[in-house]
Amino acid sequence: METGHIVKPAFYIPYSKLILSKKNVRKAKPQKETDEELKANIRAHGVLQNLVVAAIDGTDKYEVGGGGRRWRLVGELIKEGVFPRDHELLCVEVSADNLIEASLGENHGREATHPADQIIAVKRLAESGKSIGQIAKELHLKDVRVSQYLKLANLAPMIINEFRAGKIGLSAVEQFALTDDHKKQVTCYKALEPDVQGWKVRRFLTDSFMDSDSTVARYVGLPAYEEAGGELQGDLLGERTYIVNVDLIQKLADDKLERHLKRQSKGWKWGKIVEGQYQANQLGRIASPDFVGVPEELTQRIASVESEYEELNRKEALDEKESERFQDLSAELAELGKQKKKYRGFTEAQKAMSGVAVYIGHDGKAKTVKGIVKRSDEAKAKSASEQSATEIEENGISESAALKGDLGLIFQQAFQADALPFADLMYDVMVMSIAVTACKQSYFSTNIRTQLYTFEGEDAMETKAASKLEQARENLSLGFLDKEKECEQFESFRALSKTEKSEILAYFVALSISNPLTSGEDSLANCIAQAIGFDVSEYWAPNADNYYSRLQKGPLLGIGLQLFGEQWVDDYKGMAKGKLVEVIAEREEAKAWTPLCFRKDRK
Structure with missing residues (x-):
């Protein structure tokens, strides 16, 4: 005092x-x-x-x-x-x-x-005209505690009395402060009695509110919500804030998303707001973007390099000059491929028959899904539905350039993963490669490389093979690389066990071998694949998402012809592509089917 x-x-x-x-x-x-x-x-x-x-x-x-x-x-x-x-x-x-x-x-x-008595005392001091600071000083309390007590002082007298009587705890009392409506407070208490717990009170009173950290609230932004006249309600401790005018913020979100859709769907056949990615997928097939606006000079250069590369690749052996040229072409093709990827996009023809869906993501940002082809549009599009079985067979099973590229990456990744256990074979590959290269007799794709065949960035895929390679990399004993000097690295490496060295050898040699899929039939890569009994089907199988939905209707009917015969083609050729994908993907024969490029009899 x-x-x-x-x-x-x-x-x-x-x-x-x-x-x-x-x-x-x-x-x-x-x-x-x-x-x-x-x-x-x-x-x-x-x-x-x-x-x-x-x-x-x-x-x-x-x-x-x-x-x-x-x-x-x-x-x-x-x-x-x-x-x-x-x-x-x-x-x-x-x-x-x-x-x-x-x-x-x-x-x-x-x-x-008792806190209930402190609450009443603080209220009376405030009513006498004293400021929060004055009350805090006189009662030896912190300003924030005085503010909290003042808010609690507005609770219904019944709630204060029950608190003083020990029938409810402080945590529950604090939650009652979420609303100033005494009637609602009393209704809540009676509804929960005798088990009046804080979390139950919060849920009861905020049932009609929206958390300020919800995806909708983050998308709109609290400043925009408040500027539109929206009200925020915080809990007593200032830990959480709630949107009171839920209808208002939902309208603001809808309007903002509508503007986003208008921008994103410009030039497309249609646009639609959906709840999420799943609903977007249900609208139809999501087409893969093609290459748009690729400069003619780049296209011609790629064709020229590919032609020369394939010509050298078909040779059984290369002299020193040819080997160096082959390496240069390989590096140039990789660089040209990166340049071409910059031009991935949807063509005007694709936009004319597909649309765009937008939704609010879990991070509170607008998400856009482009290239959705509705099933009704699939049926109207020009397809192979009127072709005879003979015409379908003659046309073959064609795959887009993007799909072929992905299949190539999947094949090489699976081959690398399958080669990991064969340390002795990888040792033979390494020694032979060093000897042949040193003697300059020929060029082999297994020449010791510092740039390995790895897949990162846009090329990265989440596959069974990728997981196996990642796990193998994590298990490697590469601590010697942390040494600063080469001699220290070497001594640290020498200290490893034979098993640890074998694992390192197998991993990096496997990643240095070129893709058997794009190498000659008699290439060392294919010899290795045969030696280890490589079977890509152990790592990959076609399904609706990774393969069948990425084919046009003609190739789908071609697969059906191979698996089920002419009568099946006649029965299903009038079906929309989206439904045809589902029918084929569900069949066990289709799950075991292998694209021609993956087969041992590929040409």
Whole structure:
């Protein structure tokens, strides 16, 4: 208690002139054991600490603001005849305006004042005109705690009373502050009684709210929501914020997404807002982008390099000059391929028969799915539906350049993974490659390389083979690479076990071998594939997503012709492509079918 609040220092007042003040902050009943202990102490030694009182205008009496329990217990002892009726108690007088904070401060350090009583005390001080800072200073509380108490002070009286009675905990009380509606608070309490827990109260009261961290809220942005007149409701501790006007923020999100769709669908046949990726997939087949606007010079250069590359690749052996040229062409093709990828996009023809779907992603950002071909449009598109079985067979099973490229990567990745266990064979490949290259007799695709056949960035795929290669890499003992000097690296490497060295050897040699799929029939790569019994079907099988949906209708019917015969083609050739994909992919024969480029009899 600050001395500036004292009207009269310690003096004695007869018990008969003291009454308990309604401003006394302690409303919660103390424990019976504590009362008995204090009463016994007063009986033996008297009241050892003064009471805090304020004069009652127009009378000779005083109201007790601090020390009410001691006053009550003295009254009991007077009735029991321990003290006389005019027994005097030591008191300190303060002004009536300061009796509340004096009462709360007087209780500091004794049996803890119940939070419900503190809440009421803070409310009364605020009503008297004191600021949060003044209240915090006088009651020795932090500003944030005073603010929280003020919010709790607006709870329905019933909630405060149940809290004081110990029927609900503080965590539940804090959740009731999510709404200022007393009727809703009481309804919530009665609905949950007797199991009134904080998380249940939160769920009950926020059922019609939206979390401010939801995808919709993040997409719209809280500033835009508030600028449109939206209201936010925070919990007592400031840990979570809720959107009160859910209809408003949903409209803002719809309008913003509609504008995004208008921009993204420009030039496409149609555009649609969907709930997510799954709903977008249900609209139809998602076409793969083609190459658009590739400069003629780049196209001609690729054709020229490929032609020369294939010519050298068909030779059984290359001299030194040819070997160097082959290496240069290989590197140039890789670089040209990267340049061409920059021109991946949808053609005007693709846009004319497909559309765009947009949705709000889990990260709160707009997502766009382009190139969706509806099943109705598939049926209208020019296809092989009217072809005879003979025409289909003559046309063969053609694959797009993008699909062929992906199949090539899948094949090489699977081949690398399959070669990992054959350390002895990889050792032979390495030694032979060094010897042949050193003697300059020929060029082999297994020439020791510093640039390995790895797949990263746009070429990276999540496949069974990729997982196997990644796991193998993680298990390699490559700690020697952390050494700064070459000699230190070498000594550290020498210290490895034979098994650890074999694993390193097998991994990096396997990644140095060229793709058997694009190498000559008698190439070393194909010899290795034969030696290890490589079968790509152990790592990959065609399904609707990775293969069949990426074919045109003609090739699909061609596969059906191979697997099921002419009658099947006649029965299904009128079916839309999307449905045809589902029919084929569900058949066990189709799951075991292998594209021609993967077969051992490929040409």
